[in-house]
Amino acid sequence: MSASRWTDLRPRMISAAVLIGLALGAVWIGGFAWRGFISLACGIMVWELVRMVDTARDRSAPVLGLVAGVCAIATPYLPPALALPLLLLPSMAGFGRMERGGVTYAVFTALILLAGYGFMKLRADFGLVWMLWLVCVVVITDVGGYFAGRMIGGPKLWPRVSPKKTWSGAVAGWIGAAIVGLIFAGTTHAGVGLMGISVAISMASQIGDLAESTVKRRAGVKDSSNLLPGHGGLLDRFDGMLGAALFLLIAGQIVDFPPGLE
Known part of the structure; x- marks a missing residue:
C-alpha cells in the first residue's frame, strides 16, 4: 500500500478536529452561538463560491458573503413565511455583480442558505440529540468513505469529476450511517425507520460532496479556498453537511421525523 495515499491524513485530522470541536461547542450551547456559527459559515461559503466561479473575485466575494451571512442570522428571528425571501435574497443580489457563473452562484447560494436554515431549525425544533445524529451520520460517511476508498479501492464513483471517490467508499459510508441510525434508534426509542433515513442522509451528503466537486472542476480549482489545512475551504468541508441538511x-415534509417518536 502506497504511503502517498495517507500523506494528507494528519492535516485533515487536525483541522477536522478543530472544526468539529468548534461546531460541537456551538451545537451544545445552542441559541445565538449556534445561529451565529451557522450564519458565519454560510457567509464564508458564499465568499468561497464567488471566488471560485467569478473572475472579479475581489470585487464581489466579500460583499455577497456579507449579504449571505446577514440574511442567514436574521431568518430564525422571523416567521418562516417572512424568512423565505431572505433565504433567496443573496442569490438575487449576486446576479448583477457576477461577470460569469451567475447561475451556478445563484443555485448554490440558495442551497447554502436553505441548508443553514435547516441546521438552525433542526437544533431549535428537535434539540441537541438529533443535531448530533445528523453530524454523526455525515462524519461517519466521510470517514468511512475516506478509509474504505483508500484501503479497498475498486471502481470509481464518478472519475470524471472526483477521481478519488470509489463505490467501496460510498457503500462503506452507507453502512456506517445505518449503524449510527441503529444506535440512535436504540438510545432514543425511535423506530427502525431511522436506519433508512440515516442511509438516505448519507447519500444526500455524498451528492452534496459531488455537486461541489463539479463546481470546482468547472472552475479549474482544487479547493474552494485554503482556510483549512488538508481540507481546503469551508465549502470543501461542509459540502456533505449542506446536502444532508x-x-x-x-x-x-414527507416522513415523520424523528420516526416512531411522534
Whole structure:
C-alpha cells in the first residue's frame, strides 16, 4: 500500500478536529452561538463560491458573503413565511455583480442558505440529540468513505469529476450511517425507520460532496479556498453537511421525523 495515499491524513485530522470541536461547542450551547456559527459559515461559503466561479473575485466575494451571512442570522428571528425571501435574497443580489457563473452562484447560494436554515431549525425544533445524529451520520460517511476508498479501492464513483471517490467508499459510508441510525434508534426509542433515513442522509451528503466537486472542476480549482489545512475551504468541508441538511429539510415534509417518536 502506497504511503502517498495517507500523506494528507494528519492535516485533515487536525483541522477536522478543530472544526468539529468548534461546531460541537456551538451545537451544545445552542441559541445565538449556534445561529451565529451557522450564519458565519454560510457567509464564508458564499465568499468561497464567488471566488471560485467569478473572475472579479475581489470585487464581489466579500460583499455577497456579507449579504449571505446577514440574511442567514436574521431568518430564525422571523416567521418562516417572512424568512423565505431572505433565504433567496443573496442569490438575487449576486446576479448583477457576477461577470460569469451567475447561475451556478445563484443555485448554490440558495442551497447554502436553505441548508443553514435547516441546521438552525433542526437544533431549535428537535434539540441537541438529533443535531448530533445528523453530524454523526455525515462524519461517519466521510470517514468511512475516506478509509474504505483508500484501503479497498475498486471502481470509481464518478472519475470524471472526483477521481478519488470509489463505490467501496460510498457503500462503506452507507453502512456506517445505518449503524449510527441503529444506535440512535436504540438510545432514543425511535423506530427502525431511522436506519433508512440515516442511509438516505448519507447519500444526500455524498451528492452534496459531488455537486461541489463539479463546481470546482468547472472552475479549474482544487479547493474552494485554503482556510483549512488538508481540507481546503469551508465549502470543501461542509459540502456533505449542506446536502444532508437540505435533504432532511425536504424529507421532513414527507416522513415523520424523528420516526416512531411522534
